[in-house]
Amino acid sequence: MAQFDDIETQxxxxxxxxxxxxxxxxxxxxxxxxxxxxxxxxxxxxxGEQYCSCxxxxxxxxxxxKIICPCVYRSRELEQRxxxxxALFVR
Ligand code: SF4
Numbered sequence: 031m032a033q034f035d036d037i038e039t040q041x042x043x044x045x046x047x048x049x050x051x052x053x054x055x056x057x058x059x060x061x062x063x064x065x066x067x068x069x070x071x072x073x074x075x076x077x078g079e080q081y082c083s084c085x086x087x088x089x090x091x092x093x094x095x096k097i098i099c100p101c102v103y104r105s106r107e108l109e110q111r112x113x114x115x116x117a118l119f120v121r
């Protein structure tokens with residue numbers, strides 16, 4: 031099991047609750063979840079927002095709002111390929 035610091039734990043809890051609330055799941059592969067959570071947490075530490083770890087950050091706040099996890103692309107990706115781009119969330 032990966033060790034999570036405070037921010038990582040916060041984002042992990044958020045992701046778990048958000049998945050429950052929106053009817054999807056966290057990926058059953060814990061390594062993928064840990065990697066995505068750590069990436070999002072790093073962005074949170076660096077940029078102050080939980081930006082996706084597998085999408086490009088433009089540094090334009092307006093544009094980057096779309097990639098705050100859960101990003102605006104998630105529902106379409108879940109529908110089309112059963113997982114979001116980072117595979118943190120699955121159907
Ligand atoms: S692809 Fe979207 S939903 Fe998936 S981890 Fe990245 S921001 Fe979150």
